[in-house]
Amino acid sequence: MKNKTYEHLNHVLQKHPNLAEKIIQNLLIQLHNRKIVSIDKIYQHSREMAAPLSNTGDKKKYNPNAGKVHQWGKKEKEYIRKMVIKHASENFSIEEIDRIVNYVSKTEKAFALENIANLPGVSFWLLAEKVHEFCNLPEAEPIPLSMATGIRVALLKNFISDNLQFIRIARKYIRITDLDPIIKRTLGSETGTGKIGGKAAGLILAYKILTDEYSGDEDYEYFQKNVHVPESYYLRTDVFEDFLAYNGLVEYQNQKYKSIDEIHDEYPLIRELFKNADFQPAIKRQLRHLLEKIGEVPLIVRSSSLLEDNFGTSFSGKYDSIFLANQGSLDDRLSALIAAIGEVYSSGLGPDPLEYRKEHDLLDYFESVAILIQKVVGERFGDYFMPLWAGVAFGRNEYRWTKQLKYEDGLVRLVFGMGTRAVDRVSDYPRMIGLTKPLLRPEATPQEIKFYSQKKVDVIDLKSNTFVTMTLDEILDKINTPELSKIISTYKDNHITDPIGNVFYQEDGQPVITFNNLLKEKKFPELISRMLKKLEKAYNCPVDLEFAYANQKFYLLQCRPLAHRLIEEKIQIPDDIPEEKIFFRSERDVPCGVLKNIEYIIYCDPLDYNEIPDNDKTFLARVISKLNRLLEGKRFILMGPGRWGSSNIKLGIPTRYSDINKTKMIFEIARESGGYTPEVSYGTHFFQDLVEANIFYMPLYPDLSSTYFNPGIFDTCDNMLGQLVPAYERFEKVLKVYQIPRCFQAQYFHIYMDRENQKSIGFIAPENHS
Amino acid sequence: MSKSQNIFEMAQQQLDEACELLGLDPSTREFLRWPQKEIIVTLPVRMDNGNIKIFKGYRVQYNRALGPTKGGLRWHPDETIDTVRALAAWMTWKTAVVDIPLGGGKGGVTCNPQELSDTEKERLARAFIGAIAKDIGPTVDVPAPDVYTTPQIMSWMMDEYEKIKGESMPGVITGKPIDIGGSKGRAAATARGGLFIAREAIKTRDESLAGKTVAIQGFGNVGGWAGVLFKEAGCKIVGISDISGAYYKMQGFDTDAMFEYVGKHGSLEGYTEEGMKAFDNPMDVLEMNVDILIPAALESQITAENADRIKADVIVELANGPTTPEADTILFKNKKFVVPDFLANSGGVTVSYFEQVQNAYNFYWEEAEVNERLDQKMTAAFKAVYNMYCKYDKKVDMRKAAYMVAIARVARAAKLRGWI
Structure with a gap:
C-alpha cells in the first residue's frame, strides 16, 4: 500500500542519496528490533527474489577458506531496499522515519567532525563551522558514547586545552553541543589555531559538572536553579602569539631565562610596552564589535594561560586580572580594553610568575596566554558597581581554631563588594566561615567581632572609570536594598544586633559586616558545601572556587583544583625532649607535618622590629630577600612579626613571595602587645603559594597561655647575619641568623606538627631525630 | 602552687595591709579574708x-x-x-x-x-x-x-x-540591652565616672579641669569615651595611644572624630589630623608631658621600669591594675597622685546598680538623670577616700586609703548585723 509515509520515505531517500544506504540499514535494524520483521527473513526473501536472475551463488564450489559472509549482489540489495521501504511505510509514522533519518545524518556528520578534528593544524573557524553544523542538526537519538567521546576529546584538545588531566574529566561532562556557544564567543583570526586555556575551561567544566542532567546525579536541577556563570568571551592563545609578532615583542618570551634581578629591573618597561601595543586590525574589529554588543557594562580581563589553573600548579594570583568600568565612548572603551589585555599579557613576564615557573620546572614551555573577558558580576548602586557579596571557597579548611571544625568540610572567605578583598592579602578581615559550622567564629565578644570585621569595600566607580576602595559608611550611603539585612549587623553599647526581617536600620547603631543573617539562613553555606563536594568528586581532588552574588543570583566565577598536601599523616609529637632544648610549643592553628634537620633559623623579634624606623622596616625585606637567595638549597626557616607577604610595614615585614620562597617554613609571630593582630593568612593567595611550594606555615601566639615560646635558647648563638651579608651588618640587632649545628654541637632544629590534635613542638636534637 | 591561687593570696594580702592600718580585730580580719x-x-x-x-x-x-x-x-x-x-x-x-x-x-x-x-x-x-x-x-x-x-x-x-x-x-541581671531593661548611659559610664573623679582630684589642688592637658593610653570603649568626655569638660587631649601606636598633638586632638574613626576602622591606624605626631611604640604615651594621665588599656603598664619617667601629676586608673606594686612605690615617692582603679573605674558598677534600681521601679531614667546621679555617687566616693588619705597625713597612698574606706564600711555593716 503506497501511503503518505511511503511517499515521504522515498522523498527522503532521494533527497539524501549519499545517506540512502545507511538509512535503509537503520530502518532494517529498527524493523528487526521491534520484531516487525526479522533481518534474516528479509535477507532470505531478497535472496530468493533475486536468485533466478543471479548467475553467481550456488554454482560456486565449496571453498573451506572462504568466509561465510554473503556478498550482496546489486539485485539483492534492490530487493532488500524495496522490502525495507514497504515494511517501514506500513509500520512507522512519518515522525519515526524522520528520527531515523536524522540519526543517520548525525552519525555521518559526527564522523566527518572527528576526522577534521583529528587533522593536524586545522583552522579554528573551519572546525567551528563543523561543530556548528553538527549542533544544528535536527534532534535525533544520541550517537554512540564511544564515538561521542572520541569527538569530544579531539575538540577539547583543539578548542580548550590539551592538558590530559583536564581532558580526562572534561570528556565526561562537556558535550559537543556545549562547545558551540563557547566557540561563538571566541575571538581570533579566521585562519588561526588556538585554544581558550585553563581558567576559561575550569569554569565551563565546573558548571557542566554541577548542572549536567546526564551525569546520573539527581541534584543537577538544584544546581541549575542556584548556580549561574557570568557571560564570558575568549581571546584564543594564537591571538597572543600574533600580538607579540605584530608589535615586535617576541624577544621578551626569553625573559624567563634572565636572572631574577634582571627580570625585576626590566619588568616595568615591559609592562609599559605591552600596555601601549596594538592588535591587528582584524582582531581590533572583533573587539570593537564585542564592546558594541555588550554595551557599557563593567568587564574583567583575566589571563587564561595554558599553564595556569592546571592540576598542581594553579599560579594563583600571579597573573593580573584587570577590571574595566567600560563606560564612555566606544573608542575610549576599546583603547582601555586593548591596554588591559596588553597589561595582562605582560604580567606573565614579571618576577613572581617566572620564579614560580622556575620552581615548578615549567620554564621551558612556550607559554601561550588566552584571555578571558567576563562581565563583572555586580549591581549598580548610584555611580558604583559591585556584587553584594563575593569570596573564595576552599575544599579543605586549614584555618581551624577549634577541633569542631573539620578539615574536609572546607572554608569560605566572604566579603561585601568585589571579591578582591577576599582573595588578596589586604589589611582587612573577611568573614571566615568554617563550613562544618558556618556560624561559629573565633571572636567571642561584640568588640572583637566588630574589630575583626571587614572595614572597607572594593567597588567599581563607573563615573571615574576606576576600581576604588571605599569605607563601609561611604558605600552604605549609596545602597538601599533589603538584602543588606543579610550582611550587616549593628553594634551599639557593646551589643551586636542582627536585623529582624529584612529591615536594616543604619541609624540604630554602627554597621558591622557579619553576614550573620545570610549564614543563619543556611542556604548559602549549604550551596557552597554541596558544590565543593560535587566538584571534588568529579575532579577527584579538592577544589577552590571564586564566586559572587548579585541581582539575587549566585555566580560561579572560577574553579580549579586546590593544591594541598593530600596525605594527612599521623604525627606523633615527641614527649621526651628536655625542656632546655625546646624553642616553642604551640596548640593553635597547627598544620600537619614534620620538618627535620633545619640548619638555619632567621629570626626577627616583633618587639625589636617595632623599634626600628619605617625605612629600615622596608629595607629589611630586601635583606631577607638576599638571605633567601643566599641560603637557597639549605634548610632554613623564617620567623617574624605578624604577616609575611603584606605590603603594610605595620603588619609585618613587607616581603613578596619571591623574597621568601626558598624557606622550608614560615612562622608568623602574633604578639598582641607588639601591636600585631593575629590574622592568619590561610586562604589568601600568598598562603596558596606556600602550600604549592611545600612551604609550611604556622602562626605562633606567644601571649597565649597554651603557648611556650623561648627565644632565649639562642642567647649564646652567634648571629651569622654579618658574615653572610656583610653589607647589612647594621641589621644585626633586629635580624638574627642562627646556624644551629654551629651553636649546638652539630645538632639540628626539628619541628613536629600534629594537625589532628593541634599540638606542635620545635626543638634542638641530633640529626635525623626520630 | 598555681597562678590563680597567687591572685587570691594577693587579694588577701592587700586586705591584710588595710586591716592592719585600720587596726581591725583578728576575727573581723579572718571573716573578711574568705567568701x-x-x-x-x-x-x-x-x-x-x-x-x-x-x-x-x-x-x-x-x-x-x-x-x-x-x-x-x-x-x-x-x-x-x-x-x-x-x-x-x-x-x-x-x-x-x-x-x-x-x-x-x-x-x-x-x-x-x-x-x-x-x-x-x-x-x-x-x-x-x-x-x-x-x-x-x-x-x-x-x-x-x-x-x-x-x-x-x-x-x-x-x-x-x-x-x-x-x-x-529584669533586675536579676544587669548589663542587658536597653530594649529589655538596660540603663541609658551605661556605655560611657566608666569613662564618665572617671571624669568626675578626675575633676574632684584636680579640685583638691584648687584648680579646674579647663585647659588641663591629658594623655590617654588605650582608645577602646573606655579610653575613647574618656577622650570625648574630658575634651567636653575643657581638657586638651594631647596624647592618645592604641595598638597602632602613640600620637601627640600639642593643640589637642579632635577626640570625637577619632572615636568615630576607631568605630569604623577598628583602630587609629591611618588616622590623621593636622599637627599630629605619631610614635610607633604605644607605650610612649605614658611618658608624655601632661597634667593628667589616664591608663585605659591593659594591666601592668606602669612598671618599675618606666614609673620614674611618668611626668603627669595626676593618674586616673580607668584600666584594671595598670600599675604594678613596685611602680606604685615609685610614683608615691615622686609625689604623683594616683586614683586607684577600683575607685576611678567604679562608674560602670554604679550605673549597673542604677539599672537594678530602675528595673525594680519599672521606671526608666533619661540619660541626664543617670549622669547626674552618677556624679553624686562618684563625687561622694572620691571625697570619702580623699578624707581618709588626708586623715593619714597623706602618708599612705590613695590606693590604701580607698581600701581602708571600703573595708571599714563592710566591717561596720557586718558588726551592725551582729556577725562579728
Missing part, C-alpha cells in the same frame, strides 16, 4: 551535634554585709574557683568604696566561647541559670557581663530566670 558563700555547679549541655558536654560553673558571693552581692560572670577556658574568689573580693571593695548598697560577687563558667555557636552559648547560659536560680535574684545576688559574656548572654539568662520564677524580674 561567705561559694557555689560550684556541673552543667550538662547538649551541643549542636547532639552530644552532651559537661561544663563547670562557679558563683562566689564574697560578702553581702552591705546588700545583695553583685559582680560579673566570666566565660573563660582557664576559669577556676580561685580566680573567681579573688575577683569577688575586689568587687566587694569596689561596691563599698563607691558606697552603693551592694556586696561583692563573681562567677564564671570554664568554657571556650570561641568554640561555641550561638545556640550552644544560649543553652549554656540557660543551664547555668537553671543551676543557680535558687541562689541569685534581685535581692540576693545580681550577675552582670564580664570576660566573654555579652548583653545577649545576659538577655538569655534573664529570660531563663523569669521563666523559672514565672514573673518579670
